[in-house]
Amino acid sequence: SQELEQSPQSLIVQEGKNLTINCTSSKTLYGLYWYKQKYGEGLIFLMMLQKGGEEKSHEKITAKLDEKKQQSSLHITASQPSHAGIYLCGADSGGADGLTFGKGTHLIIQP
C-alpha cells in the first residue's frame, strides 16, 4: 500500500517568513493533492499535481512535484495568519481506492 510521509509534523513560523512543507511517497504518484484543513472542519483544496517536474502557484502558495513523482513540496511565501492550519498531502494511486493521506503538518503563524 502507498504511504505518505510529511515533514515537518508541526511548524511555527513568524509572520512574513517563508516556509516549506514536504511530502514523500513510498511509491510513484499518479497524482498528488494538497489540502488545507482547520481542525474539525472540511478540507480546502489547494492544488493538484500530476506531471513530473510540475509546479503550480496560487497566491502565495507554490507546490512542486519532483521529476520522479515521489516527492512534493509546498512553499508559502511571506506567511500570514490566514495560512495557519493543517496541511495535508493526498496521493492518488490511479486506481479506485481514494486518496491516501499523510499525517499532516500543523502550521502556526506567530505575529
Added chain:
Amino acid sequence: GAVVSQHPSRVICKSGTSVKIECRSLDFQATTMFWYRQFPKQSLMLMATSNEGSKATYEQGVEKDKFLINHASLTLSTLTVTSAHPEDSSFYICSARGRGGHYGYTFGSGTRLTVV
C-alpha cells in the same frame, strides 16, 4: 465548481443509538463516494469506498455491520453508525468522485460525532 454537502456538521448521541450522516453531490453525479474518519491530531483514514448501486468495500479493521454505507443514488450516500459507543466519537468526512474521475475528489465539510 463541484460541491458536496454533508450533514449534520455536528451531532451528539447517546451510547447504543444510531446516527446517520448524509453526503450529497449538488452539481455532479458522484459515482464513487469515499468515507474517511479522522481522530484528533491524526490524518484522515479511509474507512470504505462505495460505488453507486453496489455494496461498499471496507478497509481492513472497519466493521461493516457497524458502519453501514448506502449509495443508492448518484447524488446521495449515507453512513450510519449503529449502536454507537464513545470510541466511535470522531470526525467523519466524505469525498465524492464523478464519472471518469471528473471533479477530482470533492470533500464534504465533515461531521463531528460525539457519543456520550
